[in-house]
Amino acid sequence: MTARRAETATASTLCLRVEDWNGHLPGQHVDVRLTAPDGYQAARSYSLAAPAAGGVDGVLEITVQRLPDGEVSAFLTDDLVVGDRLELRGPLGNWFVWQQDDPAPVLLVAGGAGLVPLMSMIRARDRAHIPTPFRLIHSVRTPDDRIYADELERLAAQPGGPSVTWLYTRTAPQTDKRRPGRLRPNDLNDGSNWTLDAAPTCFVCGPTGFVEEASNHLLAAGHHANRIRTERFGGR
Amino acid sequence: MTEHRDGNSLAGALADIFAAEITSAQVQCRACGLATTLAQLLVYGPEPGYVGRCPGCAEHVLRVAKTPAGTWLDLGGSTSLLFSTMAPSPTGAASSARTGRVSS
Amino acid sequence: MVNVTRGFRSRRFATDDRLPPGQYLTDGFPVLSAGPTPAVPQDEWSFMVRNGGQVLRSWAWDEFMALDAQDITVDIHCVTRWSRLDTTWRGVAVDDLLADVDTAAEYVLARSYGGYTTNLPLEDLLDGKAWIAYEHDGEDLPPEHGGPARLLIPHLYLWKSAKWIKSLDLVEDDDPGFWETLGYHDYGDPWREQRYQGD
Ligand SMILES: Cc1cc2nc3c(=O)[nH]c(=O)nc-3n(C[C@H](O)[C@H](O)[C@H](O)COP(=O)(O)OP(=O)(O)OC[C@H]3O[C@@H](n4cnc5c(N)ncnc54)[C@H](O)[C@@H]3O)c2cc1C
Ligand SMILES: [Zn+2]
Numbered sequence: 001m002t003a004r005r006a007e008t009a010t011a012s013t014l015c016l017r018v019e020d021w022n023g024h025l026p027g028q029h030v031d032v033r034l035t036a037p038d039g040y041q042a043a044r045s046y047s048l049a050a051p052a053a054g055g056v057d058g059v060l061e062i063t064v065q066r067l068p069d070g071e072v073s074a075f076l077t078d079d080l081v082v083g084d085r086l087e088l089r090g091p092l093g094n095w096f097v098w099q100q101d102d103p104a105p106v107l108l109v110a111g112g113a114g115l116v117p118l119m120s121m122i123r124a125r126d127r128a129h130i131p132t133p134f135r136l137i138h139s140v141r142t143p144d145d146r147i148y149a150d151e152l153e154r155l156a157a158q159p160g161g162p163s164v165t166w167l168y169t170r171t172a173p174q175t176d177k178r179r180p181g182r183l184r185p186n187d188l189n190d191g192s193n194w195t196l197d198a199a200p201t202c203f204v205c206g207p208t209g210f211v212e213e214a215s216n217h218l219l220a221a222g223h224h225a226n227r228i229r230t231e232r233f234g235g236r
Numbered sequence: 237m238t239e240h241r242d243g244n245s246l247a248g249a250l251a252d253i254f255a256a257e258i259t260s261a262q263v264q265c266r267a268c269g270l271a272t273t274l275a276q277l278l279v280y281g282p283e284p285g286y287v288g289r290c291p292g293c294a295e296h297v298l299r300v301a302k303t304p305a306g307t308w309l310d311l312g313g314s315t316s317l318l319f320s321t322m323a324p325s326p327t328g329a330a331s332s333a334r335t336g337r338v339s340s
Numbered sequence: 341m342v343n344v345t346r347g348f349r350s351r352r353f354a355t356d357d358r359l360p361p362g363q364y365l366t367d368g369f370p371v372l373s374a375g376p377t378p379a380v381p382q383d384e385w386s387f388m389v390r391n392g393g394q395v396l397r398s399w400a401w402d403e404f405m406a407l408d409a410q411d412i413t414v415d416i417h418c419v420t421r422w423s424r425l426d427t428t429w430r431g432v433a434v435d436d437l438l439a440d441v442d443t444a445a446e447y448v449l450a451r452s453y454g455g456y457t458t459n460l461p462l463e464d465l466l467d468g469k470a471w472i473a474y475e476h477d478g479e480d481l482p483p484e485h486g487g488p489a490r491l492l493i494p495h496l497y498l499w500k501s502a503k504w505i506k507s508l509d510l511v512e513d514d515d516p517g518f519w520e521t522l523g524y525h526d527y528g529d530p531w532r533e534q535r536y537q538g539d
Contacts, residue, residue, distance in 0.1 A: 079348070
């Protein structure tokens with residue numbers, strides 16, 4: 001690990017330098033494996049948060065949301081220090097991936113840390129100056145739980161930047177018109193041109209319960225099942 | 237109550253035994269005939285093993301367990317796997333997974 | 341062997357004489373799932389004993405509740421290495437369910453709602469070693485732990501204690517069940533660490 005950045009009070013981005021990295025696609029993940037002195041091992045998946053920088057000594061970024069009592073996430077966010085070595089495998093997964101040459105608009109729906117692989121897509125689009133319309137809907141508990149918030153606000157303010165909406169489940173800023181709460185059908189189906197006619201590719205990512213709800217809302221709104229790609233992180 | 241994931245999350249476990257990136261392969265459910273990509277299976281596990289279930293009928297299509305003897309793979313719930321020549325092939329990215337070690 | 345991750349400690353802290361080899365104590369009750377949790381309302385639940393495909397006896401929920409039940413306190417051991425001591429259950433002894441059954445079968449295939457199966461020697465289910473349990477910790481058995489009712493056979497690894505039990509099928513051959521066909525041991529004695537085939 002070459003650097004660490006706090007994203008929120010409970011989420012950190014870890015920068016990892018890997019020898020012989022041949023690059024990866026936005027949406028792919030790595031498996032991280034920890035080994036204790038007695039041989040016990042724990043492995044978990046973490047999405048790559050940013051596009052490949054290229055080069056031989058690739059620097060990868062992952063963003064880890066610390067779960068209370070989480071065996072691996074608490075270790076990575078609390079105990080790992082710059083200079084430590086980790087075992088990882090990847091890049092993994094070719095399905096939950098945004099193809100940059102696909103002209104279809106992209107609707108991104110994230111719950112909590114589910115934003116991580118979607119952020120990689122947003123960053124890839126920005127770095128390659130790709131005009132494909134992007135819309136992000138990010139559901140978080142409170143404004144303080146927004147990861148990458150400054151960067152998203154900056155990108156959204158640029159001409160041709162992605163449209164970004166935050167939904168709050170517990171506490172919203174005073175200016176927010178939406179009553180805080182879980183995802184509702186009209187959060188994803190707001191009558192804008194982002195609905196069916198545009199036939200967007202939908203990427204939905206987050207805790208399993210969130211992904212189930214969001215994809216059910218998308219299906220109910222008429223999105224075709226084969227245009228919805230999901231990545232369930234586990235959990236409720 | 238269920239905490240399943242998507243077939244995407246099998247990529248690491250299957251990279252041990254397949255040279256091709258298998259999660260974008262198409263798999264047909266033996267029980268109901270539905271064809272999906274492996275990444276679209278509903279995955280339970282990882283312990284005692286991974287169970288990939290059909291999104292149409294919930295029958296198990298694929299099972300993987302890691303034991304000290306090796307990796308056990310059961311594809312008995314599927315009729316076929318299709319590795320499409322059109323499968324998304326990442327430009328400049330490794331389409332086969334490798335094990336990397338992070339150095340400081 | 342492998343690279344130890346600096347600072348990472350396994351959570352296998354507590355040990356105890358009552359633990360089989362390779363097990364550690366946990367306070368929680370982890371849920372391992374191989375599929376969606378079946379939703380079986382009590383009024384749709386039934387439990388059968390079958391022999392060669394023929395139903396020998398079956399009980400609806402009310403009938404089952406009318407059977408003599410026992411309070412059970414046992415240690416349980418999961419093949420994924422956690423153990424819990426002195427867990428409390430209430431249920432019906434398999435002895436009572438199989439009383440006077442005349443069979444040449446030496447094995448049992450336990451079948452569950454949701455399709456799960458596990459194989460056991462018949463004699464391991466008898467002599468006060470196994471129950472069909474429907475309460476845990478004084479409460480109805482929650483669905484994620486196998487409710488309405490599960491097999492409880494604590495002297496074997498917990499995957500043998502089939503959740504959401506639907507029938508016990510008396511069979512002549514020891515045909516492997518769900519995990520036994522995927523590398524896990526046919527018998528599964530925690531004291532002999534019979535986790536995997538060949539152990
Ligand atoms: C393909 C893939 C990509 C992933 N990418 C990321 C990522 O970019 N960032 C990230 O932070 N996580 C990501 N995850 C989730 C991650 O792999 C771990 O599941 C998570 O960090 C919890 O591990 P743990 O060891 O800390 O918790 P555990 O010790 O395994 O569990 C602690 C408690 O948290 C619950 N729990 C487990 N997982 C979750 C969850 N995801 N949400 C809520 N509760 C949960 C458990 O039921 C348990 O009660 C990804 C998962 C997958 C399958
Ligand atoms: Zn099916």
